[in-house]
Amino acid sequence: MNERKTKLDKIRAFVAKMPSLSTTVGKVLEICSRTDTSPNDLNKVIALDPVLTGQVLKLINSAYYSLVNKVTSLTRAIVMLGLNTVKNLALSTAVIRCIGQINKSKALPNKHFWEHSIGVGVMAKLLAAERGLPLAEREEYFVAGLLHDLGKIPFGDEYIGVLIRAKQEQTPLIRLEKQYLEIDHEEVGAMIASTWKLNPVITDAVCHHHAPEQAAPEHQGLVATVALADFYICLFDIGYAGNRFPDGEQLPTLLELCGLEWSSVVKLSEIVDEEIRKAEIFLQV
Numbered sequence: 001m002n003e004r005k006t007k008l009d010k011i012r013a014f015v016a017k018m019p020s021l022s023t024t025v026g027k028v029l030e031i032c033s034r035t036d037t038s039p040n041d042l043n044k045v046i047a048l049d050p051v052l053t054g055q056v057l058k059l060i061n062s063a064y065y066s067l068v069n070k071v072t073s074l075t076r077a078i079v080m081l082g083l084n085t086v087k088n089l090a091l092s093t094a095v096i097r098c099i100g101q102i103n104k105s106k107a108l109p110n111k112h113f114w115e116h117s118i119g120v121g122v123m124a125k126l127l128a129a130e131r132g133l134p135l136a137e138r139e140e141y142f143v144a145g146l147l148h149d150l151g152k153i154p155f156g157d158e159y160i161g162v163l164i165r166a167k168q169e170q171t172p173l174i175r176l177e178k179q180y181l182e183i184d185h186e187e188v189g190a191m192i193a194s195t196w197k198l199n200p201v202i203t204d205a206v207c208h209h210h211a212p213e214q215a216a217p218e219h220q221g222l223v224a225t226v227a228l229a230d231f232y233i234c235l236f237d238i239g240y241a242g243n244r245f246p247d248g249e250q251l252p253t254l255l256e257l258c259g260l261e262w263s264s265v266v267k268l269s270e271i272v273d274e275e276i277r278k279a280e281i282f283l284q285v
Contacts, residue, residue: 004182011183014154015191019101024049025094029199032087039078042086047074055093056086062281082136088143092282095146095196099153107159108152108242114283115239115276121145122275123229126268131225131258144205145226146282147198149241151189151206155181163242173243174210186210210247212257224257232265238276 020026027045031037046052053074060077061070071077078086100110124145128138152159162180166173177184189206192198198206204215205226212224231254233239234246255262 007181007183010156011154011188012191015188015195017102018154018192018195019098021091021094021098021196022049022052024052025090026197028052028087028090029197032083033199037083039075039083042078042083043075046078046086046090052090052093056081056089058284059089059093059281063278064281066278084136085139088139091198091202092143092146095150096282099150102153105153105155105159106157107155107163108240112240113149113152116233116241117146117149117239118279118282119233119238119272119276120148120226120229122279123232123268123272124226126272126275127225127229127258127260127265128222130260130264130268131221140201141222141225142279144202144222145229147202148205148209148226148230149185149189150192151185151187152241153192154188155185159242166242167244170245172210172245172247184210210250212254220257224254228254228258228260228265236269238272 024045028042031041031045046056056074056077057071059065060067060081065081067080071080081089096114105113121142122145124141125138128141133141155162158181162173162176165171165180166176169176174184174186186207186209190203193203193206200216201219201222204219205223208215208223209227209230212220212227215223227250230243231246231251234241234243237244251262255265
């Protein structure tokens with residue numbers, strides 16, 4: 001028990017020192033949580049932050065959105081993308097920037113970690129489309145997938161041994177985290193989500209993507225979709241976040257929660273790589 005407490009204290013200290021999300025992003029999240037927010041309200045906040053303005057315009061004009069005409073006005077970008085999408089763009093780019101400042105992990109190199117994370121985000125968004133969800137909701141799935149493994153960042157060098165064991169024993173990583181570290185990345189993810197005040201649905205994806213049935217009932221569809229996307233990306237070795245052997249026993253439950261067949265998931269393999277390539281713009285902003 002003392003060993004777990006020591007590890008928890010070390011991780012809490014790491015999380016406490018993590019850079020906070022920018023004030024602008026905090027305001028963006030706050031404004032978008034109100035029911036009466038207009039594009040103009042959001043424009044006023046983002047326009048005060050030249051970096052974020054540049055990021056939003058770079059993203060909307062990238063292959064990720066495949067627009068015909070170039071958008072040069074922030075207001076127009078917000079109207080075209082919608083409040084929720086702009087909120088998610090702001091959050092995604094802010095988190096990637098923060099993690100880039102602190103993740104010097106030998107266990108999970110930044111480049112491979114984000115390749116995995118972007119892969120899960122892209123796949124979650126494609127699965128949301130497969131489930132028939134409206135366009136406006138799909139971006140939330142991308143962000144939830146992108147951020148699902150945040151809890152792995154604070155682990156130190158002792159994590160290398162756990163990753164090696166996971167590969168040798170061909171066992172799902174989360175089981176070995178619990179066994180050898182006495183704390184898993186979902187529990188650590190909960191600390192980060194709380195520190196950064198991430199919204200309840202993203203928080204559930206970060207904290208329950210290995211057990212979607214533990215998420216709030218209204219979030220289980222999204223969390224199961226992220227879990228299914230994670231399963232696929234791990235299975236096909238896209239990027240690297242340490243989990244080469246996802247839990248096959250969980251697959252029927254995930255498919256049932258998502259209302260999908262495995263055949264329709266595999267069918268998406270034709271477009272996954274291309275969509276990941278487009279989404280890598282998030283690493284360049």
